[in-house]
Structures are given as C-alpha cells and as structure tokens.
Amino acid sequence: LDFTSFSGAYNQQTNNIVVYGNLAFGIGMSGSSAGGYIAMSATSGTRTVTTNGLAIQNNIRFNGLGGTFQLADSFTQVYPALFTIANGTVDFNNQTYSIAILEFVDGTKSYINYGAALTAASILHTSGTVTNSSTAVITTPGSYTLVAGVVNIDNSSTLSVGSSIS
Numbered sequence: 371l372d373f374t375s376f377s378g379a380y381n382q383q384t385n386n387i388v389v390y391g392n393l394a395f396g397i398g399m400s401g402s403s404a405g406g407y408i409a410m411s412a413t414s415g416t417r418t419v420t421t422n423g424l425a426i427q428n429n430i431r432f433n434g435l436g437g438t439f440q441l442a443d444s445f446t447q448v449y450p451a452l453f454t455i456a457n458g459t460v461d462f463n464n465q466t467y468s469i470a471i472l473e474f475v476d477g478t479k480s481y482i483n484y485g486a487a488l489t490a491a492s493i494l495h496t497s498g499t500v501t502n503s504s505t506a507v508i509t510t511p512g513s514y515t516l517v518a519g520v521v522n523i524d525n526s527s528t529l530s531v532g533s534s535i536s
Contacts, residue, residue: 371408373399382406382428390434394420399491403428403451410458413438421445434458441465 371389373380377398382422388444389529395401407429408429410417420442427448432439442463447453449470 374420382408389417392418392420394418395422395424395450397422397424399424401427405429407431407452407454408436409433412439412458416440416461418442419445420450427451429454431456432458432460441467444470 371387371391372420373395373396374394376396378400380399380401381530382401382403382405386406386409388411391406393410401424409431410419412414412434412435417434418440419430425446425448425464429452430447431452431454435455437458438461439458440461440463444465445462445467445469447468451470452473453469453471454473
C-alpha cells in the first residue's frame with residue numbers, strides 16, 4: 371500500500387485493511403482512524419513500513435507468521451492506537467519509536483529486534499512468547515501487564531516500567 375505521492379487526508383473507518391507487501395505513508399498526508407486496523411500479513415520475506423514523519427493514528431497489527439516486518443524510519447503513534455504484534459518478526463531497525471499501546475496477542479511467537487529505544491505508553495501481553503533479539507531499552511511510563519505467555523529479555527537489555535508490572 372503506497373501513499374508516498376499522496377498528500378491529502380486518509381481516514382480509515384471501521385474496516386480492516388490487509389497488506390501483504392510494503393506500507394508507505396506520504397509526506398504531508400494526514401490520517402485518522404475510526405477503528406479497525408492495518409494488518410501487515412506477509413508470511414515470508416521482509417516487508418517495510420515507512421511513515422515519512424507522519425504520526426500514525428491507526429491501529430497496526432503484525433500478523434504474518436513467518437514474515438519479517440522492518441520499520442524503515444522513526445515511528446510515532448498517537449494514543450490510543452494499538453501497535454499489535456501477533457505473529458512474525460518485527461525489526462525496529464535501530465531507530466527510536468514512540469508507540470501508544472504495545473500489545474502482544476494471539477500468536478505462538480513474536481520476535482522483536484529493538485536495536486535502539488522503544489517507548490510505549492503501556493504494554494499489554496496476553497499470550498505468546500516475546501523474544502528480544504538484540505540490545506534494547508524498553509520503556510513504559512505506564513504499566514506492563516503480563517496476562518499469559520513468556521517474555522525473554524536478555525542480560526544486555528533493559529526493561530523500565532514507570533507504574534507497575536503485573
């Protein structure tokens with residue numbers, strides 16, 4: 371889904387959009403969401419998400435078992451949008467990200483390569499195994515809620531929680 375030459379307003383209603391390729395937002399475009407999500411669903415290869423400086427208001431779900439999703443540039447998401455990782459590998463590509471609500475759900479395994487700094491307003495982990503595959507600093511000024519599943523944070527990484535871990 372390529373918005374790179376689009377500079378108007380994109381308004382997602384309640385329907386979900388499924389993307390099997392790359393996703394690129396346009397420079398100068400604006401966006402809003404009334405619900406639904408953009409589902410990155412490739413099951414093989416590496417797909418990229420490029421924001422071009424747009425603060426994302428959409429829910430984004432990574433759900434491609436066997437796929438790799440690389441965030442190509444800095445990523446800012448507007449609260450209360452969800453950044454959901456269900457299946458696949460999400461590569462934050464050594465950049466800094468500000469995510470509204472980071473959510474781990476459904477999937478059997480979600481692998482994350484943070485590489486740099488990740489800040490999420492809150493983190494909700496409802497199932498699955500999350501494995502950090504590089505040195506990372508994961509920060510949430512809110513709460514980290516582990517409902518079920520496993521989180522593997524290696525000894526070269528940091529998890530900083532401002533409010534509570536439950």
